[in-house]
Amino acid sequence: MNKQWAIIRAIGFVTYKEWAAFRSHMLASLFVGPVLFLVQVFIWQAMFVGKETINGLTFEQMLTYYGVVTLIHYITFDFADWNLQMLVRSGKFVTFALRPLPHWVFALAQKLGHRTLALGFEVLPVLLLFVLLFQVQLVPVAPGWAVVSILLSFLMSFMINYCVGLTAFWLVRAEGVRRVFLLLKDVSAGVFLPLSFFPEVVQKILFFLPFQFITYLPTRVFIGDYELAGIRLSIAEAVGLQALAVAVTAALMLLMYRAALKRFTGVGV
Amino acid sequence: MRVKLAEMMAYRSHFILSVLLLIVGDLVVPLVTLLVYRSGASFPGWTLHEALLVQAVFVLAKGIAFPFFFGMVGTTLSQVREGTFDLLLLRPRPVMFMSMLSGFDPDDFGRLVSGSVLFAFAMQGIVIPGGAAWVQFSLLFIASIAILFSMSLFLSGILFRWVGSSRVFDIFDAVSGFGMYPGTIFSKALQNVFTYILPIGLIAFVPASALLGREGWGSLWTLASAAALVLLGIVYWNRMLKNYTSAGG
Amino acid sequence: MIEVNELSKKYYTFERGHTMREVIKTLVHRPMKEICAVNRISFKIEQGEMVAFLGPNGAGKSTTLKMLTGVLHPTSGEVRSLGLVPWKQRREYVRRIGAVFGQKSQLIWDIPPSDAFYMNKAIYSISDKDYAETLDELVELLQVGDVMRKPTRQLSLGERMKCEFIMAMLHRPELVFLDEPTIGLDMIAKENIRSFIRSMNKRKVTFILTTHDLEDVELLAERVMVINHGQIVVDDSLNGLRNRLGNKKSVRLTTEQPVPDSLPAGLKLLERIGPLEVELEIDTSALALKPFISQFNESYGIIDMAIEALPIEAVMKQLYEQSHTPVHSV
Numbered sequence: 059m060n061k062q063w064a065i066i067r068a069i070g071f072v073t074y075k076e077w078a079a080f081r082s083h084m085l086a087s088l089f090v091g092p093v094l095f096l097v098q099v100f101i102w103q104a105m106f107v108g109k110e111t112i113n114g115l116t117f118e119q120m121l122t123y124y125g126v127v128t129l130i131h132y133i134t135f136d137f138a139d140w141n142l143q144m145l146v147r148s149g150k151f152v153t154f155a156l157r158p159l160p161h162w163v164f165a166l167a168q169k170l171g172h173r174t175l176a177l178g179f180e181v182l183p184v185l186l187l188f189v190l191l192f193q194v195q196l197v198p199v200a201p202g203w204a205v206v207s208i209l210l211s212f213l214m215s216f217m218i219n220y221c222v223g224l225t226a227f228w229l230v231r232a233e234g235v236r237r238v239f240l241l242l243k244d245v246s247a248g249v250f251l252p253l254s255f256f257p258e259v260v261q262k263i264l265f266f267l268p269f270q271f272i273t274y275l276p277t278r279v280f281i282g283d284y285e286l287a288g289i290r291l292s293i294a295e296a297v298g299l300q301a302l303a304v305a306v307t308a309a310l311m312l313l314m315y316r317a318a319l320k321r322f323t324g325v326g327v
Numbered sequence: 328m329r330v331k332l333a334e335m336m337a338y339r340s341h342f343i344l345s346v347l348l349l350i351v352g353d354l355v356v357p358l359v360t361l362l363v364y365r366s367g368a369s370f371p372g373w374t375l376h377e378a379l380l381v382q383a384v385f386v387l388a389k390g391i392a393f394p395f396f397f398g399m400v401g402t403t404l405s406q407v408r409e410g411t412f413d414l415l416l417l418r419p420r421p422v423m424f425m426s427m428l429s430g431f432d433p434d435d436f437g438r439l440v441s442g443s444v445l446f447a448f449a450m451q452g453i454v455i456p457g458g459a460a461w462v463q464f465s466l467l468f469i470a471s472i473a474i475l476f477s478m479s480l481f482l483s484g485i486l487f488r489w490v491g492s493s494r495v496f497d498i499f500d501a502v503s504g505f506g507m508y509p510g511t512i513f514s515k516a517l518q519n520v521f522t523y524i525l526p527i528g529l530i531a532f533v534p535a536s537a538l539l540g541r542e543g544w545g546s547l548w549t550l551a552s553a554a555a556l557v558l559l560g561i562v563y564w565n566r567m568l569k570n571y572t573s574a575g576g
Numbered sequence: 577m578i579e580v581n582e583l584s585k586k587y588y589t590f591e592r593g594h595t596m597r598e599v600i601k602t603l604v605h606r607p608m609k610e611i612c613a614v615n616r617i618s619f620k621i622e623q624g625e626m627v628a629f630l631g632p633n634g635a636g637k638s639t640t641l642k643m644l645t646g647v648l649h650p651t652s653g654e655v656r657s658l659g660l661v662p663w664k665q666r667r668e669y670v671r672r673i674g675a676v677f678g679q680k681s682q683l684i685w686d687i688p689p690s691d692a693f694y695m696n697k698a699i700y701s702i703s704d705k706d707y708a709e710t711l712d713e714l715v716e717l718l719q720v721g722d723v724m725r726k727p728t729r730q731l732s733l734g735e736r737m738k739c740e741f742i743m744a745m746l747h748r749p750e751l752v753f754l755d756e757p758t759i760g761l762d763m764i765a766k767e768n769i770r771s772f773i774r775s776m777n778k779r780k781v782t783f784i785l786t787t788h789d790l791e792d793v794e795l796l797a798e799r800v801m802v803i804n805h806g807q808i809v810v811d812d813s814l815n816g817l818r819n820r821l822g823n824k825k826s827v828r829l830t831t832e833q834p835v836p837d838s839l840p841a842g843l844k845l846l847e848r849i850g851p852l853e854v855e856l857e858i859d860t861s862a863l864a865l866k867p868f869i870s871q872f873n874e875s876y877g878i879i880d881m882a883i884e885a886l887p888i889e890a891v892m893k894q895l896y897e898q899s900h901t902p903v904h905s906v
Contacts, residue, residue, distance in 0.1 A: 061701050068698030076687045086494035090501040097504040104512035105368040112368045153682045155647040158671040159699045234344030238351055250355060255362045323649045323663055325587065 065159060066167040073171030084179040091128050091184045095192065098124045113254050118195055119281055123252055125194040126277045131249070132180040133208060134215040134272065136169040139236060142223030147230055155322065162220055162315050169216055199282030203293045207276040210300045215272045217304075217311045218243065224311075227318040248274030253286055261287035271303045346437030353386045353441040356507055373509045376452025377539060383445035384538075385507050385531035388468065390438035392475035398430025399423075400495060403483045407571070408491035422568060423561070426483070453539065460540050467534035467546065470553035474529055477553075480560030484567035506530045526552060577751070577782060578621040578644065583653035585614040585639050585806075613639040615806035616653065621784065623750070626777050628797035629786040632896045636806040637786040638755065644784065645675055645753050658751060671700065674749035678756035681728075681736070682743045689724040689731075689739035693746060700747035707746065714742045717772055734765025741772060752776075754785035758792055770795050790888050802895050809895055817891055823860040824886050827868075829853065832877030843868075852879075857886070 077084075099121065106117045115123065142165065145151040154161045188194045198204035222236050229235065244250065246269040253264050253274045264270055265287040275296055278284040284296040291299065357379055364375040389397075403426060406412035415425045456464075482495045489495070506527040510518055521528035529549050536542045588608050614636045621627055629637045642648035644655060646662030646669050655662055660669045683692045697707045715721055718738040723731060731739070737757070744752065757773070758766045766789075773796055777783055787793065793800055793814065800817055802810040810817065826846065829835065830853045839845060839856070842863030847855040858868060865883070872878055 064701075065698045068695050072684065072687065072691050072695045075691055076684055079686055080492075082489065083492045083494050086492065086498060090494070090497045093501040094504055097501075097508070100512045100514075100517075101370075101508060104370045105363060107371050109368065112363075113366050148680075150680050152642075152647055153675075153677065153680050155666075156645060156670050156673075156675045157696075157699055158667050164699075231341065232344075234341060234348050238344070238348045241348070241352055241355070245355060245358075251359045251362055255366055257365075323647055323666075 062163075066163070066170065069164055069167035070171030070174065073168045074175050077172055077175050081175075081179055084176055085183075087132060087180045088183050088187065091132065091180075092187050092191070095124055095128055095188065099192065113252065114285070115252065115254075120252075121192070122195050122281055123277055125188045125192070125196055126280045127249055127273055128188075129181060129185060129196075130208060130211055130273055130276055132176055132184060133173065134212045135176070136172065136216055136219055138165050138169060138216055138219040139223035139240065141165065141168075142220065143226035143233065143236065146223075146226040151322065155319070160315065162311070165220060166216055169212075173212070198280045200279075200293050203297050204276070204280045207279040207297050207300060210297070210304050211272050211276045213304050214268065214300075214307060217307045218268060218272065221307075221311050221314055224314050224318045227321050243269050243272075246270070247272045248277065252277075258287070265289065268303055268307050271300045275300050342434060345434040346440070349434065349437045350441040353389075353438055354445070357382045357445055370509050370512055372511060374452060376449045377535075378509055379445060380449035380453065380538065381509055381531050381535040382507050383442055383449050384468070384471070384535045385503075386438055386445055387442035388471040388475055388530055388534075390436060390440075390442045392472045392479070393435035393438060394432050396427060396430075396476045396479040397435070398432040399426045400430070400479055400482045400486065400499075401432075402426055402430040403486040404491065404493060404495070407486055412571075416572065423564060456538055456540055460538055463537040463542060463544065463547070464534050466550060467529070467537050467542075470549045471530045471534055473553040473557050474526055477556040477560035480557075480564040484560075484564040487567040487571040502527060503530070506532060508532075510536075523552075526556065529553065577623040577625075578655070578657040580620070580644075581618050581654040582616045583614060583618070583640070583643060583655060584612070584616050584651050585636075585643060585648065586651045587611045587613055612806050614643070614650070617803075617806075617808050619801065619808065619811060621782065623782055624777070624780045625799060626773075626783045626797050627785070627799045627801060628793045629784070629801050629803055630788075630790075630793060630892065631803035631809075635804045637803050639806075640803065641753055641755060641784070641786055645673060646670060671747070672750055674744035674747070674752040676737075676740050676744045676752070676754050676757055678737070678754075678759040681740060683728045683736065683739055685729050686727055688727055689720075689736075689742070692728070692739075692743060693724070696743055696746050702747055706748070710746055710748060711742070714745055717775060718742065718768065732765075734761050734768065737761060737765065737769060738772075741769070745776070749781070751782045751784070754783060754787075756787055756789075757785060758787070758789055766791070790892065794888060802892070804896060814888075818885075818888065820891060825858050825860060826884050826886050826890075827856045827858050828882045828884075829856065829872070829876075829878060830880040831872070832879060833875070835872075835876055840871075 102117060102120050105112060106120075110116065112120070142151075142161070145154065145161075151161070154164065185196065189196050219240075222239060225232065225236065246253075246264055246267055248270060253261060253270060256264065270286065274286070275284065278286075279293050279296050279300075282293065284291045284293070360378055360382065361375065363369075364378070369375070370378055403412065406415070406426075412426075415422055415429065418425050478499065482499060485495060486492070502525070505513070505517075505521055510521060510528045510532040513521065518528070522533075526549070529552075533542060533546055533549060537546060588610055617640065629640065631637050639648065643650050644657060644662060646666040649663045658669065658672055662669045682696075683689050684695075693711065696702075702710070715724065718741065720735065720738050720742070723735045724739055724742070728736060728739070741757075754773075758769055761769065770792070773783060783796075785792065785796070797814060799813055800810065801808050810820075812820075828849075832852070834851055835845075835854045835856075837845065840863065842859045842861075844857040844859075845854060846857050849855060858865070869878070869881075
C-alpha cells in the first residue's frame with residue numbers, strides 16, 4: 059500500500075513537472091472559463107425576464123449550476139482517452155507493458171499530478187473570478203458531501219475517458235467515433251444544460267447512464283437538492299448512488315483493461 | 328487540394344465519421360436552445376425559429392469559412408511545434424496561401440449539411456422575406472465569412488509565438504459563444520463591442536436579422552469593416568511570421 | 577537461463593479492401609489470412625551470453641523478442657526464462673528484465689531524463705541506496721552527468737539513447753532485450769553504446785539484441801541467430817558464420833584490357849565498376865591466388881588490385897536469400 063502510494067506520488071510529481079512548462083496553456087482557462095460563463099449569464103438573464111423559476115431553478119441557482127459545472131470541469135478534466143489511444147497507435151504502449159505497473163494506475167497518477175497543477179493555475183483563479191467578479195453563490199449547501207461527490211466525479215470522468223481510450227486496442231483508427239462519444243458524454247453529463255430540461259423519456263435513460271455522475275449529480279449535490287427523471291434524492295442518497303456507480307464503472311474498467319491487455323499480448327496490436 | 332481530396336476518398340469511412348462528428352457538434356447549441364424554449368422560457372422578442380436562424384447562419388458561415396481558412400490554425404499549431412513549418416517557407420509561393428492550402432479540410436464542408444438542415448427548419452417558422460432582405464443577407468453573409476477568415480489569421484498568428492497551444496480553439500469557441508445568440512440579450516455596451524470592436528455579432532446575428540427584415544441598408548457598412556479586419560489580420564499574420572523566421576524558428 | 581522449445585506464433589489478419597465495394601463485401605464475409613510469424617523455433621541461452629537476432633524485415637525477429645519479453649503470447653510452444661513463463665508471470669518477470677526499443681522511448685519529452693529515472697525508481701520500488709549507487713555507476717559509464725538534467729527534447733539522439741539505457745538498467749535487470757539499439761546513431765554514439773553493452777555484459781548481464789547493423793554483430797555478439805521466414809536459419813558463433821564462406825575472398829582489379837564475362841572455375845564476377853575495373857569473388861580452394869594473379873597479369877595486365885576477406889554482409893545476403901531449409905551448426 060505504502061509502495062503503491064510512493065509510485066503514484068512519483069508519477070504525479072513527474073507529470074506535475076512535465077506540465078508546469080505549459081502553465082500558460084492552463085492560464086488560458088482564466089479567459090475561456092469566465093467568457094463561457096458570461097455568455098450563460100446573458101442567456102439566462104434574458105430567459106428569466108418576468109419569471110421566478112425555470113424548470114424549478116431560480117436565476118441564482120442557474121448561475122451556480124454553470125459556475126459549479128465549470129469548476130468541476132477544471133477539477134476533473136483529463137485526456138486519458140487521447141493519451142492511451144496515442145500510445146496504442148504509435149506502438150509505445152509496449153514500454154508500459156514492460157514495466158511492472160498496470161497502465162491504468164500510471165494514467166490515474168498522471169491525472170492526479172496534472173490536476174494538482176491545475177488547482178493552482180485553473181481552479182482557484184477561476185473560482186475567485188466567479189465569486190468576486192460575477193458574485194456567484196459558490197458555497198456548497200453541505201461542504202463535506204460536495205467534496206466527496208467531486209472526488210467521485212474525478213474518478214468517474216477518469217474511468218470513462220480511460221475506457222474510451224481502451225477501445226483503441228480494438229478500433230485503432232476510430233478517433234472520430236471516440237470524439238463523437240465524448241461530445242455525447244458531455245451533453246448527457248449536463249455540461250451544456252441541466253439534465254432536468256430534457257424530455258421525460260430521455261431523463262429516464264440518462265438516469266441509468268454513468269455520465270450524470272460526472273457533472274450533473276455533483277452539481278446538484280453542491281446546490282443541495284437532486285432531481286432527475288422525477289426521482290428526488292437527499293444529498294446523502296445521491297452521493298451513495300454516485301459511489302455505487304463509481305464502483306460498478308471501476309469493475310467494468312478493470313474488466314475492459316484485462317481484455318485489452320489480453321488482446322495486446324495476443325495480437326500485439 | 329487535389330491530393331487532399333484523393334486522400335479523403337481513400338478514407339471514406341473516416342470522412343463520413345468526422346462529418347458526423349461535426350454535425351453532432353454543431354447541433355449541440357441549437358439542441359440546448361430548443362430544450363430551453365420547450366421548458367417555457369424564451370429570449371424576449373425572439374421566437375424559437377428566429378433564435379435558431381441565428382445559429383443556422385453561424386453554422387453555414389463556418390461551413391464555408393472553415394474548410395478553406397480555419398485549417399491553417401491547426402497546421403500552424405502542429406507545424407510550428409514540430410518545426411516542420413519551415414518546409415512551407417521553402418516553397419516558391421506565398422506562405423499564407425501555402426499554409427491555407429495545407430490546412431484545407433474537406434470534412435468541414437459537412438457543416439453545410441447541419442447548417443442547411445437547421446436553416447430550413449428555422450425558415451419554416453418565419454415569414455418568407457422579400458428579395459431585398461435576401462440581397463442584404465447575401466452581402467452580409469460575405470462579411471460574415473470575411474470575419475471568420477480574419478479570426479483564423481489572428482489565431483494562427485498567435486501560434487507562431489504561443490507554440491503548440493491547442494487552447495486557441497477553446498478561446499475561439501468561448502468568444503464565438505457571443506455570436507450564436509440574438510445580440511439583443513447582451514448589455515448595450517457589449518452589443519456595441521460586438522458590432523464595432525470585436526465584430527462577433529456580424530458573423531450570424533446581423534445577417535440573420537437582415538433576413539428577418541430587422542436591418543436597414545445601413546447595416547451594409549459592415550462590409551467595409553469586415554474588409555478592414557481582414558486587412559488587419561493579414562498584416563498581423565505576416566508580422567508574426569516575420570518574427571518567427573527572424574528568430575530562427 | 578532461457579529455454580525455448582518449439583515456439584510458434586500465428587497471426588490471423590482480415591484482408592480489407594480499399595474501395596467502397598470491397599469494404600462492403602468484407603462486412604459480409606471477411607477472408608482470413610494466416611501468417612506464421614514464428615515457426616517452431618527452439619534454442620537455449622546461458623547467463624552472461626550476448627546473442628544477436630539477425631534477419632530481414634518481417635522475418636520474425638521482433639515477434640520472437642516480444643514473446644521472450646512476455647508482452648506477446650505464443651500460439652504454441654514453451655519458454656522458460658529466469659525460471660518463469662514470461663507471458664504468464666509477466667508482472668513478476670518484467671521486474672527482472674530490462675528492455676530498450678530503439679524507436680520507442682521510455683523517456684518523457686518535456687522534462688529531463690533524471691526525472692524519468694526517478695519515476696522508474698518508484699515503479700520498480702528501488703531503494704534510495706541502490707538507486708543512488710546504480711545511477712552513479714551508469715552515469716559514470718555513459719558519461720551523461722550534465723546531459724540528464726536537460727529536458728529530453730534538447731538532447732541529441734545519442735545522448736537520448738544513453739539515457740534510455742539508464743532507464744532500462746536502473747533496476748539492475750539480469751536479462752536485457754535490445755531492439756535496434758544503435759539505429760540512427762552516429763559513429764561515436766554507436767561506439768559509446770557498444771562499449772557500455774560490453775562492460776555490462778562483463779558483469780554477467782545477459783543481452784539479447786535484434787539489429788540490422790552488422791557492425792553491432794561484429795563488435796558485440798558472440799553468438800548469432802539468423803531468423804528468416806519465422807525459422808532459425810543459423811545458430812552459430814560469428815567465426816562459424818564466417819567459415820561458412822569457405823576460402824572465398826573478394827578481389828578488386830584495375831586492368832589494361834577489359835576482363836571478359838566468362839571466367840575460369842573458382843572465379844565469379846561480382847560487379848563491373850568501370851570498363852577496366854571489376855570486383856571478383858575468388859574461391860581459393862579451386863583457384864590459388866598465385867596462379868590467378870599471374871594468369872590475369874598476363875592476359876589483362878594488372879594495374880591495381882586489392883584482396884579482402886568477404887565481408888559479413890555477403891554471408892548475410894546469402895542466408896537471407898536462401899531457401900527455407902534450416903541449417904544448424906554442429
